[in-house]
């Protein structure tokens with residue numbers, strides 16, 4: 077434990093559907109971080125899959141507009157993982173939900189939209205789809221920095237024509253969400269409260285909104301390939317994750333992965349994978365005073 081990072085928990089800053097997020101300070105460097113705690117991780121297959129996917133994808137995704145994971149750790153009880161801690165590099169001040177409610181500066185909003193699309197461009201060029209983009213999953217700072225968080229529902233898609241079969245695994249699903257967020261920003265409230273009135277909105281903004289939320293996913297624009305990096309390596313790494321989970325690969329192979337597994341086996345398999353990932357960081361992080 078000579079080189080252990082000690083974190084002092086300060087306060088709870090957010091709650092999601094699975095985790096509680098607290099602000100904490102690295103007692104050596106004074107750096108502020110966010111720690112997400114998820115309890116009872118291995119009681120349900122869906123939750124175990126969710127946390128494993130989030131850890132695996134966040135380890136690979138590196139972009140200024142995506143929450144960056146610093147480490148993860150687990151608390152054990154009689155050899156079983158009881159809860160997981162995810163440590164994020166940056167403690168953000170608020171989320172887009174709050175910004176939309178309290179701000180009507182269109183300049184800031186244009187910039188947020190730009191950042192969101194920039195992040196999506198990166199995510200999509202790695203064949204990953206977030207699938208749960210909403211203002212509460214978009215963290216924000218007073219200096220207009222944005223970070224997308226919560227990759228628990230994200231999926232990676234590979235194969236010849238996955239989009240034709242699994243339309244929810246295409247970029248269009250995230251583009252639709254951005255359209256809804258954009259509309260929410262323009263209106264200052266959610267898109268579907270029953271009214272269709274957009275007073276005083278720039279016609280160009282309306283045209284963009286129309287395209288983002290086109291009913292047919294094929295009519296929505298793409299966030300485009302990112303010209304600043306070569307996504308091939310990232311795609312390969314992500315494909316490995318997908319194949320190891322037995323998802324989005326030809327049916328024949330998938331059957332051999334999961335066919336005869338009971339739920340208990342699948343859960344213990346997932347727990348093993350998380351345990352392997354956690355072991356690397358486990359000894360180096362200790363929570364000092366405070367509780368989440």
Ligand code: ADP
Nearest residue numbers: 090091092093094095097110166167168212226
């Ligand atoms: P869940 O997977 O349980 O839905 P989230 O990852 O969405 O949890 O996080 C829940 C909430 O915690 C977010 O809506 C946000 O308010 C807060 N939060 C998450 N990450 C951070 C962070 N890095 N800095 C500040 N607040 C955060």
